Amino acid sequence: MASGQGIVKDVREIYSSLFDHKPVVHREIEYFVKEFEDSRKDREVDRLFKILERVTELKGAELQKTQALGDIHLPKLAAELHVAESIANKLIQKRSTADADVQTKLDKGRSERAIEWDIFVHDMTAKCVKIDNKFVEKQEEIKDAFKKTEDKIFSRKLEESTN
Template sequence: MTGSPRKGEELPVAGGGSKKRDPLGSAAIHPILKDVGEIYSRLLDHRPVIQGESRYFIKEFEEKRGFREVRVLENLKNTVFEANDQTLPKCEQVMRDSLNEALRRLQAGNEMINRLQQREQEEKQLQAEKLIAGEKRRIAHWEEFLKEQHSLKAVMNEEHAKAMERLKEQYAIMEKDLSKQTL
């Protein structure tokens, strides 16, 4: 068993053997042990400091502050209950009213937009029908123009053919006359 010597016990001496220490040597160790104990308690034993801090904490919160925190918590609780009982229902009602008004306005706007889209679609349909009718008229005019041109071409070809016949006859006559005169 190791540790500090008790009264009347023998301490081993360096180098072996078991001799009893003289009273003079034990008197010199006693102040050293006392100093070591003091150093231990100052450096490593934190219980007195912790106890002092604990006392200060308790004194600070129990004596100096009193019930201030309790009053603050009570006020907070009252504020929360008031908000739940009065403010929240008012806010809920205002929100419902505002949302209903917004919904009504949105529905009216949606109806107006639907009517505008319907009118625009009808106008596009009318424009498309006008374009188709105009295209049909142009096609009819074009076909009529082509028929007229074809008939004019036929008339012109006929007149040209008649004119060619007349010219041929005239040149044939002139050739006969010329051959009569040269003979």
């Protein structure tokens, strides 16, 4: 039984070393707190006081200077922005007008090309019909010529056979 308890004790030790991270995490937390408190000391408090002093200075003197400069320069800036906006609007209007003009020219060119294409197709169709008709005519002429030649040959053979 003693060996069974020894095995259980060994299994518990192995389990705790593998899966129980509390001691390791506790040591890490203690180390982090110690480092944080020791290394930083009153640095943050000193920085906060310096920031507070700077903000107080800015609030007193710089804020009034900034407000005065804003009152002087902001109306001029607003006027310049208004001029820039009107120029941009004019450019946009010119661009849209130019786009409309270009689109009109493109549409006109397309319609002219469509008309030219229709004329071309009509002319080609007419030429093809003429060629087809001439071909049929020539075919008929050749048939007639062969028929006449055949008739002559046949009539000569008849004459020769009767003679």
